[in-house]
Amino acid sequence: MSNSYLRVVWVYPDLLSTYGDRGNLLAIAHRARARGIEVEPIGVRSDQPLPYQADLYLIGGGEDGPQAVAAQRLVQDGTLRQAADRGVPVLGICAGYQLLGESFVASGERCQGLGILDLRSDRGESRAVGEVAGESHPNLGIGPITGFENHGGRTHLGSAVQPLAKVTHGIGNDGQHEGAWAGHVVGSYMHGPALARNPLLADLLISWATGGRQLQPLDDTWPNRLREERLSALASDQG
Numbered sequence: 001m002s003n004s005y006l007r008v009v010w011v012y013p014d015l016l017s018t019y020g021d022r023g024n025l026l027a028i029a030h031r032a033r034a035r036g037i038e039v040e041p042i043g044v045r046s047d048q049p050l051p052y053q054a055d056l057y058l059i060g061g062g063e064d065g066p067q068a069v070a071a072q073r074l075v076q077d078g079t080l081r082q083a084a085d086r087g088v089p090v091l092g093i094c095a096g097y098q099l100l101g102e103s104f105v106a107s108g109e110r111c112q113g114l115g116i117l118d119l120r121s122d123r124g125e126s127r128a129v130g131e132v133a134g135e136s137h138p139n140l141g142i143g144p145i146t147g148f149e150n151h152g153g154r155t156h157l158g159s160a161v162q163p164l165a166k167v168t169h170g171i172g173n174d175g176q177h178e179g180a181w182a183g184h185v186v187g188s189y190m191h192g193p194a195l196a197r198n199p200l201l202a203d204l205l206i207s208w209a210t211g212g213r214q215l216q217p218l219d220d221t222w223p224n225r226l227r228e229e230r231l232s233a234l235a236s237d238q239g
């Protein structure tokens with residue numbers, strides 16, 4: 001890792017990339033380059049080994065079948081677990097979030113996860129589909145979160161992780177909390193894509209990936225308009 005050059009791995013786009021999750025890679029690249037940080041995006045298909053030398057790993061969502069295959073290959077590959085243990089930042093969305101945990105249920109079977117985050121997922125009684133919003137954990141400094149969710153899983157957090165947010169709209173993990181984080185690893189049910197709708201979360205990952213570099217603020221007029229529009233639509237729904 002150099003402070004002004006980021007190798008960003010987009011994990012298994014052939015299996016895990018739903019609802020515009022690749023936008024997370026674009027948001028990271030855009031926001032890093034705007035700070036003079038060069039970005040090398042590296043898409044790694046599921047039949048290739050994950051590179052060990054990387055500064056950030058991004059994982060998207062997926063349907064149950066591809067999710068189970070992706071988890072099996074990532075467990076066998078071993079690199080992601082080692083990278084997370086070394087403090088390399090990881091963002092997992094939806095299926096990519098569930099597989100960072102100890103285990104999850106896909107197509108009726110309990111599957112082994114990577115055990116990077118202390119959590120387990122099972123199935124809910126109904127599918128969670130629609131907007132999700134919440135008050136993020138105060139230590140993260142990323143403001144209210146906003147996203148779109150579409151999942152059948154429910155996630156139960158252990159004591160070694162913190163929730164990413166307290167849910168104000170939608171379901172997230174269980175109707176109370178959304179997502180989880182520990183160290184430099186973040187998991188969330190937010191599609192949208194998450195980092196376009198939550199630019200301060202993108203900046204947090206860039207800052208972690210560059211060894212704590214201070215990032216100058218960007219002109220976020222357009223992302224903020226999107227956020228305001230999405231969050232106020234929810235407020236008027238509830239009113």
Ligand SMILES: NC(=O)CC[C@H](N)C(=O)O
Binds near residue numbers: 063067094150
């Ligand atoms: N959108 C997703 O990634 C879905 C994840 C998982 N297959 C579930 O339904 O819970």
